[in-house]
Amino acid sequence: MSCILLTGATGLIGSFILRELLGQGLSVAVLARGPKARERLERHLVRLEASGQVTVLEGDLGQVDLGLQPEARKWLANHCGRVLNCAGAVKFHADGTGEPYRTNLDGTRHLLHLCRQLKIQEFHHVSTAYVCGQRRGPVCQEELDEGQSFSNDYERSKFLSEVLVRQTEDIPVRNIYRPSVVLGEAATGFTPGFQGAYALLLAGWLKVQQGVGLDQFLSLLHLRREDSINLVTADWVAQAILHHLLRPAQGLHCFHLTHPRPTRWADLYQALLDCAPSAAFIGSDSLESNGLLEAYASYFCNHPEFVPGQYASDCPALDLAVLVRYPIERAFLVEEEQPVDQLVAQLPPCSYPVTLEIAGQGRWALGGAPDQPGLANAFCSGRTFHLLRQGRLSLEAALYSGQLLLEGEEFDKVRTCLAQVLQP
Numbered sequence: 001m002s003c004i005l006l007t008g009a010t011g012l013i014g015s016f017i018l019r020e021l022l023g024q025g026l027s028v029a030v031l032a033r034g035p036k037a038r039e040r041l042e043r044h045l046v047r048l049e050a051s052g053q054v055t056v057l058e059g060d061l062g063q064v065d066l067g068l069q070p071e072a073r074k075w076l077a078n079h080c081g082r083v084l085n086c087a088g089a090v091k092f093h094a095d096g097t098g099e100p101y102r103t104n105l106d107g108t109r110h111l112l113h114l115c116r117q118l119k120i121q122e123f124h125h126v127s128t129a130y131v132c133g134q135r136r137g138p139v140c141q142e143e144l145d146e147g148q149s150f151s152n153d154y155e156r157s158k159f160l161s162e163v164l165v166r167q168t169e170d171i172p173v174r175n176i177y178r179p180s181v182v183l184g185e186a187a188t189g190f191t192p193g194f195q196g197a198y199a200l201l202l203a204g205w206l207k208v209q210q211g212v213g214l215d216q217f218l219s220l221l222h223l224r225r226e227d228s229i230n231l232v233t234a235d236w237v238a239q240a241i242l243h244h245l246l247r248p249a250q251g252l253h254c255f256h257l258t259h260p261r262p263t264r265w266a267d268l269y270q271a272l273l274d275c276a277p278s279a280a281f282i283g284s285d286s287l288e289s290n291g292l293l294e295a296y297a298s299y300f301c302n303h304p305e306f307v308p309g310q311y312a313s314d315c316p317a318l319d320l321a322v323l324v325r326y327p328i329e330r331a332f333l334v335e336e337e338q339p340v341d342q343l344v345a346q347l348p349p350c351s352y353p354v355t356l357e358i359a360g361q362g363r364w365a366l367g368g369a370p371d372q373p374g375l376a377n378a379f380c381s382g383r384t385f386h387l388l389r390q391g392r393l394s395l396e397a398a399l400y401s402g403q404l405l406l407e408g409e410e411f412d413k414v415r416t417c418l419a420q421v422l423q424p
């Protein structure tokens with residue numbers, strides 16, 4: 001019964017946790033989505049220079065019984081002694097798929113239910129420091145419900161999932177881990193993807209590309225020079241989680257995984273500015289950057305004062321130059337993403353003459369004659385295009401956040417056509 005079941009192993013924090021678990025010689029099973037889960041997992045392990053035996057169980061937290069086959073449940077009943085829930089939907093606003101509640105709340109409920117059924121004694125849960133919502137602090141790790149209001153559905157869903165974990169008293173060991181805003185590996189900047197905190201960096205980077213200076217940036221966001229964001233790195237978060245997970249415990253414990261010395265916004269933006277002379281241009285249509293600033297407005301503020309947990313004394317100082325250079329050098333795209341022109345050539349025909357312009361990449365007629373101007377024009381960055389194509393960003397969300405801009409006639413018709421052409 002020594003095996004640990006890890007969820008979210010293909011994500012930013014989960015991939016570093018998997019590396020730590022394997023590094024400790026622990027036996028690991030991961031719950032992962034989709035038939036290509038093993039392939040994705042192996043790619044991350046190579047990048048992280050990690051190796052070891054991993055049992056991959058295909059499933060989905062949002063499904064009753066996690067969508068596990070009966071043999072997989074039986075296997076878990078015989079081998080699994082601990083669960084570490086690191087899967088999560090980092091989506092700020094509830095959408096038509098039921099996220100973020102489907103994964104964060106229902107998923108936690110399903111996983112807790114599985115633990116009770118299989119008599120698994122330890123449940124480790126990755127939450128977020130922002131369950132404190134709009135409180136400004138000092139915020140202590142023992143606190144949860146202080147009557148706070150929330151900035152978005154994500155925070156609320158994580159708060160509700162913590163309530164579930166707290167209420168499930170018949171699981172004898174329950175640890176809750178609350179990281180703040182997480183970036184990739186401290187030494188290299190490596191991250192397996194560019195969701196979450198990277199949207200904040202991208203918004204800042206687009207402003208840099210528009211020639212916005214430091215003072216202008218701060219005043220645009222009503223930030224003072226001393227205002228800060230609480231950043232930590234995924235490798236440190238993973239080490240902190242393992243530190244607590246491997247210690248004998250009983251009952252419920254909650255740990256802030258926050259930086260004792262938060263990063264000043266001014267220093268973060270300066271690190272982005274310092275990258276500008278040598279970095280490639282990735283497109284800076286003003287609507288996208290303003291849309292991102294708006295979508296993440298609740299995080300462009302002076303972050304709450306988190307009273308750090310005991311392990312925080314080991315939290316290293318951040319090398320901002322390394323952490324911002326990694327995504328910028330990759331144009332915020334993961335390596336396996338194909339060049340845009342190849343992907344556009346593979347798009348199905350569009351029933352309406354629309355021109356698609358991808359910043360810095362080119363212009364394509366998606367319907368009608370190639371030499372005729374489209375009746376409507378769509379603009380986005382290469383990154384937005386990739387996210388839309390992979391189904392990681394819905395057309396509605398891209399339009400709402402300003403990441404996709406439309407102009408021209410018959411807006412509804414264009415929207416329907418683009419949804420058919422761009423979304424998987």
Ligand SMILES: NC(=O)c1ccc[n+]([C@@H]2O[C@H](COP(=O)([O-])OP(=O)(O)OC[C@H]3O[C@@H](n4cnc5c(N)ncnc54)[C@H](OP(=O)(O)O)[C@@H]3O)[C@@H](O)[C@H]2O)c1
Nearest residue numbers: 008010011012013033060061062087088103128181182196
């Ligand atoms: N990133 C941050 O700044 C931050 C800060 C504080 C707390 N957290 C918390 O840390 C956890 C991990 O975050 P992250 O940044 O590593 O996220 P991430 O990079 O977006 O990864 C999310 C992981 O969860 C998996 N997942 C999502 N929905 C699932 C479902 N329904 N069933 C099974 N697996 C599912 C994803 O699998 P696929 O590969 O199939 O998508 C992926 O492995 C989350 O609970 C998040 O709330 C994150």
